[in-house]
Amino acid sequence: MSEGFAKKVANTQVWKAIFRHGPPNNARNRAAVVAGNVFLHLHPIKLKKSGVQLGYTWCMGGLTFFIFLSLTITGVLLMFYYRPTAEYAFTDIIGLREHVPLGIMRELHRWGAHLMVITVWIHMFRVFMTGSYKPPREFNWGVGVILLVLTMLLSFTGYLLPWDQLAIWAITVGSNMAKATPFMGNGGPGAMLARIGDFVMVSDKNDVRFQLLGGRFVGEAALLRFYILHCVFIPLVVAVLIAIHFWRVRKDGGISAPL
């Protein structure tokens, strides 16, 4: 009965219009379902058995990507209710907490962000332990390292947005490091050599920390900068690098296996 029903559904014009092939229960359709679907075609049609075993891959890279997607969705939802100004930022977060019944979007976003940092670290550890950075995957390992750093920067820039004590002081501590950049930070080694007479070339009004914060301390300009970095700039860069990362996984021979 149910089998007959499934067959009937698969024979409707609507089903055929969407999927263009029957249910994936034979070799031809299993190939078609992966090759003909824009999301599934990230996968090869067939792959070595060792590469699909959870005990080998731990699925940490895949989960990192999934968490990235869910952070994008929860993040967009949060953006509807959040204004990145010193006046409104904190009260908007309070509003999210007090006025949304059963609201867990902020929780999902924050815990998801922490979890993504963790999964990306563990993913790197797995890739190292299976020697999967070895030729021909050297380049993709490098892309992965950049993605790992960007993941932490995404989390770091988002840390400021609630605009509470935890946020501004964590960012103050973190961004104070930029002040110490050699030659480019006001308090870094070599910066005081860059002066002509009384004119100081690297001051706290133009050094890298100033560029990062848009000011000499973590203020409203920093909030706007971090908001745009967090919501637009870094996610765009990450999206492009993820595309390269996945593309190269396929081009470099798929999930690693003994040579």
Added chain:
Amino acid sequence: MIKLAINFLSAPLYSFTAFCILFVLAMKRMDIVGTKKFGMGLLIFTLVIFGWMVSDPVFFSVISLPDNIPIIILNALVFWSTWFSLYKGHQNDLRIAAGEPPIEGTPENREKVWAWPNLVYTELFCIIACTIFLIVWAIFFKAPLEEPANPTWAPNPAKAPWYFLGLQEMLVYFDPWMAGVVLPVLIIVGLIAIPFIDINPKGNGYYTFAERKYAIAGFTFGWLALWIFLIQIGTFLRGPNWTFYGPFEFWDSHKVVAENNVNLSEFFWIKGLNVALPKNIFVREIMGIILTGVYLVAVPFYVTKRWGQDMLSRMGGIRYYLLVFLVLGMMSLPIKMYLRWFFFLKYIVAMPEFELNL
């Protein structure tokens, strides 16, 4: 009594030393570490100790601080992933020693399978498990929110997000330009350089330990001892004024710690030669500059001449010296830590005139 002993022994000097010794022992005795019995035993031991520690109200108040829950999850995952990968590596090592291929290379596992349903369903399972986990976490733990931002009142301690606390902990031993800029850049460059330095063709695509002992030992030492371990200290054992507090020690902001760290130049000129510090800063810091030069140039030169010839000719000059430089950069951290603990050494080279303190 036991708690006092643990407070005392968890000071960075003892706990870091113990961690390093245990790490070396673990790397030497993979035949013990890489077994299920060891993994189970260590897991039960850790859970019992952790459960006992959580029952202490002071320790509980620290681990339940906002944003400390992810570190518990991180620890569980690091613990599991480290043991599990070493266990799988050991299993493969036994197979390889017996003349068989690694488990990932058996004919059965080399067979190709359909991505649908094998891979797609596995991913679906992981996604659902992860979603449930996140939703449960989000329902039971509210995202932290403190007082509104107040630029005129700094909380004490002011901590960076937990994933940067390893770097903040390095600030104890290095100036910000090293801990916050140079060492992180070295970490990133070093990680990207790994595939180009490690020319060992073995262990590509399967777990193993014996075939790439030094690569795994070097990487996991940096990962566990210099990154994860420092995050633990920075998170759980650093209280007001970044002072060390044992796990059962109340964070009393009036705790006084004697800070009488001295620079190498003061050691050399005042304590050693019993004269005042020279006016010329380069003369004043001559010992530190020489020592840094010895560390960066003479040590690698001597080590290469004595033990490294074979490796140098195998790897080629660029690879070899890049590796040497990265290892020296990585080891500068534990070296500086021990110099601080044993000799209260503040800076090897101290040129506050140029903000250049090493």
